[in-house]
Amino acid sequence: MIDISINEVKSFDYRLIDEIKNLEKKNLGSEASINQWVIPVIIRYGKLIIAQKISDNKIVGVCELVKNWYDMRAAFIHSLYVDREFRSKGIGKKLISEVINILKKENLESVELTVDPENMTVINLYKGFGFILVSLEKDEYGKAVDRYLMRLKL
Ligand SMILES: CC(C)(COP(=O)(O)OP(=O)(O)OC[C@H]1O[C@@H](n2cnc3c(N)ncnc32)[C@H](O)[C@@H]1OP(=O)(O)O)[C@@H](O)C(=O)NCCC(=O)NCCS
Secondary structure: OOOEEEEEOOOOOHHHHHHHHHHHHHHHHHHHOOOOOOHHHHHHHOEEEEEEEOOOOOEEEEEEEEEEOOEEEEEEEEEEEEOHHHOOOOHHHHHHHHHHHHHHHOOOOEEEEEEOOOOHHHHHHHHHOOOEEEEEEOOOOOOOOOEEEEEEEO
16 A cells, blocks of 8 residues: 555656656556656646655656636546556546546536546546546547547536
């Protein structure tokens, strides 16, 4: 059992950006990951929430959020992942749960995300938190890269 704290990033230096950039590549691959040109934008204009090992502050989970320009009470989870070596230890659930709490405290009304329609484990994980399937978005992230849109009423 690893002791984890969930923290919102409010300021940063290049080391933190580098650490997240490397985690992105390792866990999401070069196509889906964001880099030093986007991570600071998420911190300043969206929200970056991280799971850190209490023993050494190492980042083991990341959630990147933006707000919906057309509905300011709605947020969107751009990515949520746990570092490969730390999966299946309950960190993902803890991170999702804390992200939901933070959004509730901010008086948001809903949060959306997209998932791979074939990834039943993740779909069921989000359903367990009350997310519902809204629609199938064809070619959302490129030709034949379909995604389910899921939504949670907060
Ligand atoms: C999805 C993800 C965040 C879950 O993180 P995690 O820390 O491994 O999750 P947890 O340990 O809290 O487990 C959550 C649930 O996932 C499922 N799960 C976890 N490990 C599993 C495994 N080895 N095999 C099958 N299901 C597993 C279980 O349903 C588990 O719930 P349970 O413990 O109540 O049965 C992580 O797998 C990940 O980063 N995946 C890649 C990125 C991704 O797909 N993100 C989601 C799309 S937005």
